[in-house]
Amino acid sequence: MSYIFLPVILVIGLVILFSGIFIVRQQSAAIVERFGKFQRISNSGLHLKIPIFDNIAGRINLKVQQLDVLIETKTKDNVFVKLKISVQFQVVRSNVYDAFYKLESPSDQITSYVFDVVRAEVPKMRLDDVFERKDDIAIAVNRELNQAMQDYGYDIIKTLVTDIDPDVEVKAAMNRINAAERDKVAAEYVAEADRIKIVAKARAEAESKRLQGQGIADQRREIARGLEESVDVLNNVGINSQEASALIVVTQHYDTLQAIGEETNSNLILLPNSPQAGSDMLNNMVASFSASNQIGEAMKKQNEQQERDKKRESTTRKNKRNNKSDLEE
Template sequence: MGNLLCCVQVEQSTVAVKEGFGRFEQVLQPGCHCMPWFLGKQVAGHLSLRLQQLDLRCETKTKDNVFVNVVASIQYRALAEKANDAFYKLSNTKTQLQAYVFDVIRASVPKLNLDDAFEQKNDIAKAVEEELEKAMSAYGYEIVQTLIVDIDPDEHVKRAMNEINAAARLRVAANEKAEAEKILLIKRAEGEAESKYLSGMGIARQRQAIVDGLRDSVLGFSVNVPGTTAKDVMDMVLVTQYFDTLKEIGAASKSSSVFIPHGPGAVREVASQIRDGLLQASHH
C-alpha cells in the first residue's frame, strides 16, 4: 500500500537508503517519506543504528606454547552521518570485524606467557579496540566497547595449573604446621626449664630449712643441758628422726617399702656425714 501511495515509513533507530535510478541520493531518517516510484525513486535498504554485539572465539598459542581459546565480545553500531558508507562499502560487517579481531589477538597473545595473558586481558582488549576503531571508522561504524570475556586453555593445562596451585598451598600449610610445632616445642622446653628451676629452688629452700632447724635444736639443747657436745645432740636428733620414720612407715596400711637388714648404729655414719657437711659449709 505504501508503494501505491508513493510513501515509505522508516522505523525508529533505523535509517533508509534512498536511490534514484540505482544511484544513491540520500539517507532517510525515521518517519514517513514520499517515494515516487514512477520517477525511479526507491528504498535500497534499511540500516539499524542500534548497538549490536558480536561474540567471537579465537584459538591461538601463548609464548610458552599453550593453546588457548580467547573469547571476545565486540559492541558496535553504524553511524547515522555515515550510513551510506556503512550500507555500500561492506557486504558482511560481522565477517570483516571477525577478521580484524582474529588478526590482533593472534598477534598479541603469542607475545605473552599464559599467566601474563590472564593478567593483561585489558591490554589485549584495548589493542583490539584501537585496531577496529581505526579500520571500521572508514566504513561508517563505531566501536563502542571491546571485551576479552575469557581465556580458556586446554582442560589438561587447567588441571595441571590447579595441581601446581594445590601443591604450593600444601607447601605453605606444611611450613606453617612446622612453625607451629616448633613454637610448641620451644614453649614446652621453656616450661620444663622453668619448672625444674622452681623445683630446684624449692628443694634448696627445704634443705636450708632442715639445716637451720637442726642448728637451732643443737644450740638450744647445748644451752639447756650443760656438758653436752654438738655431736651428742646431733646423734640424738637423728636417732629420734629415725624412729619417727619407722613409725610413719608402720602406720601406713598400704606401705610398699622394703626393709633391708640394718640397725640404729648405722645412724652414726649418717650423723658423721651430715656433721662433716655442715662443718665444710660453715668453713666455706
C-alpha cells in the same frame, strides 16, 4: 464499462499511495535510493517516498551491538589456548552512509582484525601472562579496531577478553600444580604450628623445672634454718652440737619410718633401719667432710708450691740471659 474498471483503478491507486509510506524504527536508519542511486537517509518516524521511483535499499541498526569472536592460538611456551573476544561496536549516526556503502560485512571485517591482533600479541606471552595481561590484549585489539573501523563509520565502544580456555591436559596440569602448591603451604603451616607447640611445651617444662628447683632450694633452705634453730635450742639446754646433730638424725629417722608405715600400699623398705644406722651415717658424713677439707688443703699447698717453683725457674732463666748479654758486650 467505466463502472467496472473504477474499483480496480481505485485499488491500484491506494496500493501505490500506501507503498509511498514507510516507517523507520527507533535507533535505526533507512537508506532511500532512486533508480539505484543514493537519495537520502531517513531516521526514525513516518516518511514518504515516491512510489515506483524510490525504494528502501536497506536499514542500519544504530544500537550498540556485540560480536563474540572465538580464536585459537599458541602462547610463547607452546600451549594452545582458546580466547573469546567480545567486541561492542556501534554505527556513528553521522557516518551512516559510509557504514552502509563502504563495508559489505562489518562482522567479518571485525573478526579478521581481532584474529590478526590476537595472533600477533598472544604468541609473545607465556600462558600465565595471558591470564594476568588479558586487559593488555583487549586494549591492543580495541586500538587496532578503532583505527581501522572509523573509516567505515563504526565506533568500537569496548573490547573484552571474556574467556581463556587452555588445552584440557594443560588445565589438568595447572590444577595439579596449584593443588601441590596448596599442599606445600598447608604442610608449612602444620609444621609451624607443631614447632610453636614444641617451643611452648619446652618453655613450660623449663619454667616448671625452674620453679621446681626454686621450690626445692627454698625447702632445703627452710630445713637448714629449722635444723639450725633446733641445734640452738638443744645447745641452750646443755646439749653440744654433735649430740644435737645425732638427736636430730635419730628423730628424722623415726619420722621417716612412721611415714612409710602410714602408706598401706607402699613397697618401700628402708635399709638399714636401726637407730645406730643414723648415728653411723652422721659419723660418716663428718669424716667425709674432714677428709674433703684435708684433701683441699693439701691440693692448695701443692698448687702454691708449683707456682713458687715456676716463678723461681722464670727468674733463673732471666738471670742467665742477662749474664750472657753482659759477656757478649
